[in-house]
Amino acid sequence: MAFSSRLLSKSRQLCGNGVILQQERVIPVRYFAKEANRPVLKGDEMLKNIFLDVKKKFETALGILRKEKITIDPEDPAAVSQYANVMKTIRQKADLFSESQRIQHTIQSRTQDIPDARTYLLTLKEIRIKRGITDELGAEAMMMDALEKVENELKKPLLRNDKKGMALLQAEFEKINKKLGIRKEDLPKYEEQLELKKAKAQLEELKKDALEAMETQKKREEFKDEEMVDVKSLDIRNFI
Numbered sequence: 001m002a003f004s005s006r007l008l009s010k011s012r013q014l015c016g017n018g019v020i021l022q023q024e025r026v027i028p029v030r031y032f033a034k035e036a037n038r039p040v041l042k043g044d045e046m047l048k049n050i051f052l053d054v055k056k057k058f059e060t061a062l063g064i065l066r067k068e069k070i071t072i073d074p075e076d077p078a079a080v081s082q083y084a085n086v087m088k089t090i091r092q093k094a095d096l097f098s099e100s101q102r103i104q105h106t107i108q109s110r111t112q113d114i115p116d117a118r119t120y121l122l123t124l125k126e127i128r129i130k131r132g133i134t135d136e137l138g139a140e141a142m143m144m145d146a147l148e149k150v151e152n153e154l155k156k157p158l159l160r161n162d163k164k165g166m167a168l169l170q171a172e173f174e175k176i177n178k179k180l181g182i183r184k185e186d187l188p189k190y191e192e193q194l195e196l197k198k199a200k201a202q203l204e205e206l207k208k209d210a211l212e213a214m215e216t217q218k219k220r221e222e223f224k225d226e227e228m229v230d231v232k233s234l235d236i237r238n239f240i
Helices: 002-020 042-067 077-094 099-111 117-130 139-154 163-180 184-218
Strands: none
Touching: 042 077, 077 184, 099 117, 099 184, 117 139, 117 163, 139 163
């Protein structure tokens, strides 16, 4: 049952994240004392609608997880691809953010009030590290070098509202993209690779949770003589 609880917990997180990130729909939670025949306030209706929306997303996710076969094998590309497709179906049916959309929203919310380009780039680095994304190409160092070059030309820190300066920086970034072979038309491919990476990480976590749950169960007297099953043979649908 421990594995089942953890799986359900992950499903709740999946549904919750899509709402939490949409900040325009989040309002402070207030405590109201019980009152006889108290009229329904607009704030109450908003809270109720948010709760019902989260509940609907959660039930949609569970409905899909009950139908789809998921193989807990993070080392099998086919299993990772299948899991990624299931998660994509859940996002589409429950109207949740994809990983790239979450990152984009985080960037927008974290950087909208940042005035200068240097702090902006440093914030992007913080977000990347927090999301567990590696800079395998070394693009960040190149971008900071490009900023240094532009600021030296301007002889002052580059502000984001400096159209001329930002145009110079953008031109430098385009040179970097060309050097690294990054093209705008390839963005869908990069997004798919990101989703596969996220799917593999989630399968690795599920595998770890399943092994821990079976180890805990094996310590119980009635199961001590039983052999642990292969995690890949587990059918998640039986635990929901």
